[in-house]
Amino acid sequence: MDGAELRGLMGHFATGVCVLTTDSPSGPYGITVNSLTSLSLQPPLVLFCLDHQVGGFALFQPGVHVGLNVLTNRQSEISRVFARRGVADRFRGVPWREGPHKVPLLGDTLAVLVCQVEATHPGGDHTIFVARVEQGWRDAEAHPLLFYRGSYRTLGQPLDTRGGDAAAPSAAEVAPAVDAAVDAAGAPGLGNLQS
Numbered sequence: 001m002d003g004a005e006l007r008g009l010m011g012h013f014a015t016g017v018c019v020l021t022t023d024s025p026s027g028p029y030g031i032t033v034n035s036l037t038s039l040s041l042q043p044p045l046v047l048f049c050l051d052h053q054v055g056g057f058a059l060f061q062p063g064v065h066v067g068l069n070v071l072t073n074r075q076s077e078i079s080r081v082f083a084r085r086g087v088a089d090r091f092r093g094v095p096w097r098e099g100p101h102k103v104p105l106l107g108d109t110l111a112v113l114v115c116q117v118e119a120t121h122p123g124g125d126h127t128i129f130v131a132r133v134e135q136g137w138r139d140a141e142a143h144p145l146l147f148y149r150g151s152y153r154t155l156g157q158p159l160d161t162r163g164g165d166a167a168a169p170s171a172a173e174v175a176p177a178v179d180a181a182v183d184a185a186g187a188p189g190l191g192n193l194q195s
């Protein structure tokens with residue numbers, strides 16, 4: 001199967017959308033990814049995959065801290081900006097602040113994971129990065145940005161009301177805890193999580 005056909009096939013697998021961020025000697029770097037996958041609960045691991053052609057590829061070494069900024073359905077333009085080649089400063093005009101380990105954290109996101117890259121594995125023309133989740137915050141009231149068949153979407157109606165994330169705290173409950181956690185890490189708070 002060729003790459004274009006596989007891309008079209010995998011486009012039928014709906015995903016969320018993240019901006020993967022890290023600090024670099026030339027300032028914050030970020031790139032849109034939808035390869036984020038939950039990997040392990042004990043220890044808490046996630047994985048993401050990067051194309052070897054990605055401009056900031058060399059930044060993502062074991063030991064480096066990264067942010068996985070999960071976008072809301074109001075942030076499709078941010079996803080476009082961070083997926084566009086040749087943009088001099090993708091952070092320009094985008095609200096963000098420095099989080100723990102100088103990880104750039106975008107404002108008004110659905111959730112944030114602050115992780116440390118632990119290992120890399122070969123994956124064809126991509127590399128698989130395994131990262132340990134150190135901290136995370138979420139906004140229970142925002143709605144996710146989805147990527148499906150090459151376009152951005154938002155969630156429809158739930159199919160049933162059983163299970164799910166009913167116990168998740170509200171944004172108003174989460175925001176002070178987020179601010180305290182980020183303050184404790186020596187960074188400015190995430191007021192953005194207040195709706």
Ligand SMILES: Cc1cc2nc3c(=O)[nH]c(=O)nc-3n(C[C@H](O)[C@H](O)[C@H](O)COP(=O)(O)O)c2cc1C
Pocket residue numbers: 017031032033034035036049050051053054055056079082083084085086147
């Ligand atoms: C929805 C979406 C998801 C993407 N996911 C990934 C991904 O998981 N890994 C990857 O390497 N590129 C992914 N890309 C492509 C990169 O965002 C894009 O190639 C980016 O411009 C590369 O950054 P660079 O210009 O710094 O090389 C995705 C793009 C979009 C629009």
